[in-house]
Amino acid sequence: MAFSRFFKAVCVFLAILASFSMAAKNNYAKVHYKTGDVSYLKNKADNWVPLKGDQKVYQGDLIQTYLESMTILRIPDGSTISIEENSIVSVAELVSEDGKNTSTTDIKKGKVRFDVQKQANKESSFKFKTGTAVAAIRGTEGVIGTSENNKFIASLLNGQLEIVMGGKSTTINGGQTAIPNGDELVVMDLSNSGTTDLFNIIDKILGDTTLTMDSLSKLIIEKNLDLEKAAELAKQALKCEFAPMPDQVTDTTVVIRGKCAGADSVEISGQKREAKGNDMDFAPVWDESALGAKKFSVTCQVGALHLPCGQLTTNYIGIPKEAQVATSQNEPLLTVSTASPVSVSNPAAATIEGSFNTQDTSATLFVKLGKYTSPNLVPLSANGQFSHTISISERLRNWSEKEFTVEYNSKTLGSKTVVLGLDVDKSSKATNNIAPTLAMKSKDSLKCYAKLYLDNLYNDEVIYSYSIDNETANVSIRYKNKTAIKQSLTSGIHKYTFNVTDLAGNSSQITKTLGCFPARKHTIEIEGGKTEKRIRAPKPPQGYPSNTIFEKLTFKITNIPDNDPSYIKLITISQKGKKTILRPTDFQSNIFDHQLELEHNAVTNVTINVIMKNGSVLSVTKTYKVQ
Numbered sequence: 001m002a003f004s005r006f007f008k009a010v011c012v013f014l015a016i017l018a019s020f021s022m023a024a025k026n027n028y029a030k031v032h033y034k035t036g037d038v039s040y041l042k043n044k045a046d047n048w049v050p051l052k053g054d055q056k057v058y059q060g061d062l063i064q065t066y067l068e069s070m071t072i073l074r075i076p077d078g079s080t081i082s083i084e085e086n087s088i089v090s091v092a093e094l095v096s097e098d099g100k101n102t103s104t105t106d107i108k109k110g111k112v113r114f115d116v117q118k119q120a121n122k123e124s125s126f127k128f129k130t131g132t133a134v135a136a137i138r139g140t141e142g143v144i145g146t147s148e149n150n151k152f153i154a155s156l157l158n159g160q161l162e163i164v165m166g167g168k169s170t171t172i173n174g175g176q177t178a179i180p181n182g183d184e185l186v187v188m189d190l191s192n193s194g195t196t197d198l199f200n201i202i203d204k205i206l207g208d209t210t211l212t213m214d215s216l217s218k219l220i221i222e223k224n225l226d227l228e229k230a231a232e233l234a235k236q237a238l239k240c241e242f243a244p245m246p247d248q249v250t251d252t253t254v255v256i257r258g259k260c261a262g263a264d265s266v267e268i269s270g271q272k273r274e275a276k277g278n279d280m281d282f283a284p285v286w287d288e289s290a291l292g293a294k295k296f297s298v299t300c301q302v303g304a305l306h307l308p309c310g311q312l313t314t315n316y317i318g319i320p321k322e323a324q325v326a327t328s329q330n331e332p333l334l335t336v337s338t339a340s341p342v343s344v345s346n347p348a349a350a351t352i353e354g355s356f357n358t359q360d361t362s363a364t365l366f367v368k369l370g371k372y373t374s375p376n377l378v379p380l381s382a383n384g385q386f387s388h389t390i391s392i393s394e395r396l397r398n399w400s401e402k403e404f405t406v407e408y409n410s411k412t413l414g415s416k417t418v419v420l421g422l423d424v425d426k427s428s429k430a431t432n433n434i435a436p437t438l439a440m441k442s443k444d445s446l447k448c449y450a451k452l453y454l455d456n457l458y459n460d461e462v463i464y465s466y467s468i469d470n471e472t473a474n475v476s477i478r479y480k481n482k483t484a485i486k487q488s489l490t491s492g493i494h495k496y497t498f499n500v501t502d503l504a505g506n507s508s509q510i511t512k513t514l515g516c517f518p519a520r521k522h523t524i525e526i527e528g529g530k531t532e533k534r535i536r537a538p539k540p541p542q543g544y545p546s547n548t549i550f551e552k553l554t555f556k557i558t559n560i561p562d563n564d565p566s567y568i569k570l571i572t573i574s575q576k577g578k579k580t581i582l583r584p585t586d587f588q589s590n591i592f593d594h595q596l597e598l599e600h601n602a603v604t605n606v607t608i609n610v611i612m613k614n615g616s617v618l619s620v621t622k623t624y625k626v627q
Contacts, residue, residue: 080115
């Protein structure tokens with residue numbers, strides 16, 4: 001079974017016909033799926049007619065889709081072409097003969113998605129034409145077409161596309177999108193490349209003719225990031241499980257069984273099923289002559305988003321037509337053709353291939369990686385040729401293994417073992433598919449530190465950084481294992497953002513407002529000093545109901561950084577059983593004014609108590625005597 005990165009975007013377009021060696025001539029594709037109103041114009045006919053399900057589409061025929069309609073064509077080798085809504089496509093050339101496939105598809109309007117199987121014949125040619133460009137592909141997935149205002153767009157999920165526009169040649173690879181800038185193409189690295197979601201966004205942006213190229217590029221990058229965030233959020237609830245596929249098949253179809261929780265619908269090889277956690281069956285088919293590797297990409301629809309949710313592979317070896325020639329004793333026991341070390345990036349899988357001596361049918365052949373052991377490949381391999389694919393990623397916990405072991409054992413012929421190295425690209429999101437996590441465990445505002453815990457590292461490497469009040473601090477620390485991080489805090493109350501990012505850009509972030517109040521020697525300074533203050537005031541007139549006068553008390557708290565009152569927790573002012581409490585919401589600065597009520601011919605003691613956030617307690621008393 002090979003279960004690698006599951007791509008984004010929906011089906012596929014292209015104009016192909018594929019079969020392998022010694023195939024009969026074939027010049028048609030077949031309607032595999034249709035929804036909504038789709039029209040069909042047969043080559044050299046005068047009238048458009050409704051396209052029928054299971055209809056054959058020949059070279060020179062035209063297909064037109066309308067709003068909320070689309071159709072998927074199946075090519076003999078299992079490749080699929082998806083003609084999206086509001087599109088007009090001509091199958092300009094479509095021939096498959098003796099393993100050589102020649103195809104040219106003319107996109108007169110709109111867009112197509114394409115998913116092309118790997119071609120065995122190097123002379124095969126697959127091209128797309130628009131009004132301004134010609135693009136040639138070889139075994140790839142993506143979207144190509146024109147915007148509403150007739151501007152060329154090409155976007156690849158994987159593979160390679162060579163584009164000729166205005167006499168100039170430009171090549172884009174998986175994860176890249178090309179848009180026009182005059183007579184030239186601008187190539188952009190966008191995480192959602194190859195999806196119709198991104199294509200539609202770019203289509204709308206290109207419709208604004210007032211934008212400069214710089215503004216247009218920035219807007220596309222911004223919208224791609226928004227799409228990426230929405231996709232990541234949707235993926236959190238998405239879980240797909242598929243039954244293992246055989247490494248090799250001899251029939252021209254294979255049954256794919258599985259279910260996807262969190263998805264509204266699932267598409268595989270042009271077949272769509274309602275998902276919602278239910279069991280699903282898919283049965284992709286191909287021509288008897290189309291020998292070779294077969295890949296089946298899985299696309300999940302969650303709301304309006306189309307997300308990659310898997311890729312399954314097998315190898316179609318056909319039914320032997322002649323008896324195999326007996327293998328001689330001198331044939332090598334085991335030969336591994338895969339080069340060492342085996343590099344794994346995108347897709348997140350490694351394929352081990354080779355041959356073995358077929359004389360002993362009871363022999364065993366296993367491919368091993370860490371705790372994983374393949375099934376016995378001898379009965380699964382035709383003519384002594386084996387091919388086995390193993391998914392490798394952080395999520396599978398096998399990306400840190402160092403080597404593959406290929407073991408052949410025969411009681412009559414002997415044994416042989418071949419060891420291959422493994423080199424996993426940990427900067428690839430296909431292999432590095434678990435985001436590190438960062439959690440706040442505790443904080444101490446008096447000792448001025450916060451304790452964080454870094455987790456979800458499975459032999460990954462992350463860079464830790466933080467910012468204070470949105471200004472990045474000059475710190476960058478690498479961690480390779482889950483660990484506790486003790487972060488010093490800056491004096492005062494600040495907004496902290498703690499961040500960890502792994503080699504593939506997966507990240508986790510915490511934003512907290514934290515205080516740091518280190519021990520300092522604070523004092524209370526009263527205006528006029530702490531000595532007794534005598535106040536001479538005339539007596540109130542005879543019969544006046546009040547014997548009270550008012551006096552302003554001014555004091556300040558000293559030795560506070562930047563005179564910031566946030567370091568103060570509480571202030572109480574007491575006199576003759578009366579208490580006034582000042583809280584942080586009352587603080588405007590470290591200087592305070594308070595109105596005292598004093599009585600004639602009396603002595604009043606006023607006590608000020610201050611509690612600082614660093615735990616310090618201050619107290620001072622001042623005496624007032626009114627005569």
